[in-house]
Every structure is written in structure tokens, then in C-alpha cells.
Amino acid sequence: MIIGIPKEIKNQEYRVGLTPAGVKELTQRGHQVMVQKDAGSAIGFFDLNYQAAGAEIVPEAETIFSKADMVVKVKEPQPEEYRRLRPGQLLFTYLHLAPDPDQTEGLIQSGCTAIAYETVTDEHGGLPLLAPMSEVAGRLSVQAGARCLEKSMGGRGVLLGGVPGVESGHVTIIGGGVVGENAARMALGLGAEVTLLDRSVARLRELDHRYQGRLKTLYSTTESVLQCIRRSDLVIGAVLVPGAAAPKLISREMLKQMIPGSVLVDVAIDQGGCFETSRATTHDNPVYIEEGIVHYCVANMPGAVARTSTLALTNATMPFVLALAEKGWQHALKDDKHLMNGLNIHAGQVTNQAVAESLSYAYTNPTKIVG
Ligand SMILES: NC(=O)C1=CN([C@@H]2O[C@H](COP(=O)(O)OP(=O)(O)OC[C@H]3O[C@@H](n4cnc5c(N)ncnc54)[C@H](O)[C@@H]3O)[C@@H](O)[C@H]2O)C=CC1
Ligand SMILES: CC(=O)C(=O)O
Ligand SMILES: [Mg+2]
Numbered sequence: 001m002i003i004g005i006p007k008e009i010k011n012q013e014y015r016v017g018l019t020p021a022g023v024k025e026l027t028q029r030g031h032q033v034m035v036q037k038d039a040g041s042a043i044g045f046f047d048l049n050y051q052a053a054g055a056e057i058v059p060e061a062e063t064i065f066s067k068a069d070m071v072v073k074v075k076e077p078q079p080e081e082y083r084r085l086r087p088g089q090l091l092f093t094y095l096h097l098a099p100d101p102d103q104t105e106g107l108i109q110s111g112c113t114a115i116a117y118e119t120v121t122d123e124h125g126g127l128p129l130l131a132p133m134s135e136v137a138g139r140l141s142v143q144a145g146a147r148c149l150e151k152s153m154g155g156r157g158v159l160l161g162g163v164p165g166v167e168s169g170h171v172t173i174i175g176g177g178v179v180g181e182n183a184a185r186m187a188l189g190l191g192a193e194v195t196l197l198d199r200s201v202a203r204l205r206e207l208d209h210r211y212q213g214r215l216k217t218l219y220s221t222t223e224s225v226l227q228c229i230r231r232s233d234l235v236i237g238a239v240l241v242p243g244a245a246a247p248k249l250i251s252r253e254m255l256k257q258m259i260p261g262s263v264l265v266d267v268a269i270d271q272g273g274c275f276e277t278s279r280a281t282t283h284d285n286p287v288y289i290e291e292g293i294v295h296y297c298v299a300n301m302p303g304a305v306a307r308t309s310t311l312a313l314t315n316a317t318m319p320f321v322l323a324l325a326e327k328g329w330q331h332a333l334k335d336d337k338h339l340m341n342g343l344n345i346h347a348g349q350v351t352n353q354a355v356a357e358s359l360s361y362a363y364t365n366p367t368k369i370v371g
Helices: 020-027 047-052 062-068 101-110 131-148 178-190 203-209 224-228 267-271 303-329 328-336 353-359 364-368
Strands: 002-005 032-034 056-058 071-072 092-093 115-116 170-174 193-198 216-219 234-237 263-266 286-292 293-296 341-348
Touching: 002 047, 002 062, 002 234, 020 032, 020 047, 020 303, 032 047, 032 062, 047 056, 056 224, 071 303, 092 303, 101 341, 101 353, 131 178, 131 234, 131 267, 131 293, 131 303, 170 224, 178 193, 178 203, 178 234, 178 267, 203 267, 216 224, 234 267, 263 267, 263 364, 286 353, 328 364, 341 364
Parallel strands: 002 032, 002 071, 032 056, 071 092, 092 115, 170 193, 170 234, 193 216, 234 263, 263 293
Antiparallel strands: 115 341, 286 293
16 A cells, blocks of 8 residues: 655644654555655654655655555645545544534545544543543643743733742633543642533542542533633633534633633634634634633644654554555454544545534445445
């Protein structure tokens, strides 16, 4: 199989779909790998490292999209990328289609087969290809939020850890999955007062046990969210309903009751955001202010620490890349129902139920395609 790795083109996105070590795994098995020039050089994976692993370096993305049987990326394809995809070609990357009708229509029109990292599942009910980036984004969310609380960023000038004789900052985390727990670890480590809300009592029980009373847990309702955000310096949005657009948990009216200069970090922005006033921002211009509240809504947060993120992401994706290359996508999906859950689009059909429902497309069950 010919596997193509284009250079990412989203704003400030320095991650890359495969490391040189990953390329070697493929070339050793007889596959051909094409890597776009400088795809990984910003994070120390140089063209000569890819060449030493057996890859061919090509100057133009166009060549990769026209020749590769499988394109492996990190971020969802941008318009100039999805216009280049074609029937019979496999795309393996993050897609986040539910809040993105243009990209969804672009992929449908392309006729390609698209497997989304974020909807691949595992036997424990987790999302193994989202988890590593959620770990990164959860940890970063506290760093980003702490910075936004500084006066120069529009924040109210609060140090999350406080100092002796001065109260610590209050942090509220909505959603206690991978992002939420990693955010909680960092915020507790800084010495903040941390409250975490979730709708799953089982999950709250697990976190309560793990953090031995250091983390306050609350069942998430509109009322409990409101009580918490009224006294918070930093609120982190970390909810997920897999595949679907994020539920809006803080309305503009609720926002008006927050302390001016406090901060919202909406990590769930890649699924449309969980605050009514959220809109996606970039690493170049990450912050804006609405109703006196600083909003940080970067949709590709892990891109900020692209070397760590690439290593973590490819550790998780590599077994699936190998299965797809070795067996072909149809057999690989037939053999692994969790990988089958990743199939979002095939030959113009929407094969993920939550995406189809969110965007009002007919849903085709992937088992009908794979058999
Ligand atoms: N902006 C970025 O760069 C990144 C964003 N993300 C996003 O972060 C979000 C969270 O991801 P994970 O933590 O991996 O998901 P997860 O599935 O591990 O956790 C989500 C949690 O949200 C809870 N939840 C769902 N509805 C809720 C509600 N109404 N109130 C309170 N809790 C609710 C669930 O019970 C679950 O515990 C996703 O949208 C993901 O795509 C992840 C990585 C990077
Ligand atoms: C999960 C995701 O969207 C990211 O890592 O950029
Ligand atoms: Mg998008």
C-alpha cells in the first residue's frame, strides 16, 4: 500500500501523522511511504530521519493526495485538502464532523472513505485515539487558564495557587472524563480549590475515591453549574457526547453572573463548544472577551506542544495504521468492531449515527458496507 503523510496546514499546527519510527514499521513490512517535505521538521523529525526510515520525501501535498491509497493526518482536512481526496482513497485522522457541515459535505462529495480517530472505541468504553490528546489538552487547559487570569490577558489578576495568607483560586471543571481528570490533576498540583462536575455518578465516585477528598465532586445540573461558576476564577469545559455536538451548559445569561475577569477555557470547542458564547480561536489569537469574561477556545490545543503530542498520538494510532495497511480497510474494520466505529464517511454515505443525526443526513450502518 502507498501511505501518504502531508504536512499539516491548520494554523500553528506542527504535529505530524507518523514519526520516523512509525514509517520504519511500515516500510519494513513492504509498504511505500511518502512524506511531504518538512512535515515534521518543526518538532525535530527531519526529512533525513524519514528517509533513513525508508520514506520518499515529496515537495508537494498534491503528489501525496494524488498517489496515496491511505492518507494519515492529525487535524481534520482543510478545504484545499478535502477537495483533493477521491473515491477509493482512505483518510485516517481527526474529523470532528458534527459541528462542521462544510467539511462533512466536502468529504461526502469527495467519495473517499474517512475514519475519524475520535470515534474509534475500545473494550472499556473509552476512546483510545482521542485519549492521548485529551490528556495533553486537559493538562494544558490549566496552564492556558492560569495565563489568561493575568491582567495583561484581560484576567482578574488571580494566582491559582494563592500564597501563604491569601486564598487560592477557584477552578470548576465541567466533565470528568480524560480532559477533566487531567485538568483536575494539574489544578490540584498548583494548589487551587477544584470542583469537578459530571452527569455520571459512577465516574464521580471513582474520582472521589482516587483523589481522597482533595477534589470536590458535584452532580452536574444547570443549577449546580451556576452555583459553581458564580464563585470561580477559572472554568474548564470538558464534556463529550461521542460524535455529537457538545451540549451548551453555560448560557450568556449565566455568564453575566460570573465574576468579571474570570476565565473560560472551552476544551470541548472541537465538538462545537459547551458554552453559548464560545467560538473557535487559534494559537495566533487564542483569546477574546464576552460579558467581561475571558474566553480561550483553541480547537487544536495539543498543537502547542506538538512534539509531545505527536509522540503520544502516534503511540495510539500506530497499531491501527498497521492493521489498515496490512489488511486493507474493509478487512481491518470487519476484524475490529472498535475500528469500525471510526468509520464516519464512505463513498458519499454518513456512517456515524451521531454525525448523521447532528447534521440531518441519512445514516448508513457501517456493517452494511463492510459486511
Ligand atoms: N480543544 C482541543 O484541542 C481538544 C479537545 N478535546 C475535546 O475535549 C472534550 C472532552 O474529551 P474527553 O475528556 O476525552 O471525553 P470523555 O468521554 O473522556 O469525557 C467526557 C465526560 O463528559 C461527561 N458529560 C457529558 N455530558 C455532560 C454534561 N451535560 N454535564 C457534565 N458532564 C457531562 C461524560 O459523562 C464524561 O465523563 C471532547 O470534545 C474532545 O474532543 C480533546 C482533545 C483536544
Ligand atoms: C483532538 C483534537 O482535535 C486535537 O488533538 O487537535
Ligand atoms: Mg473543524
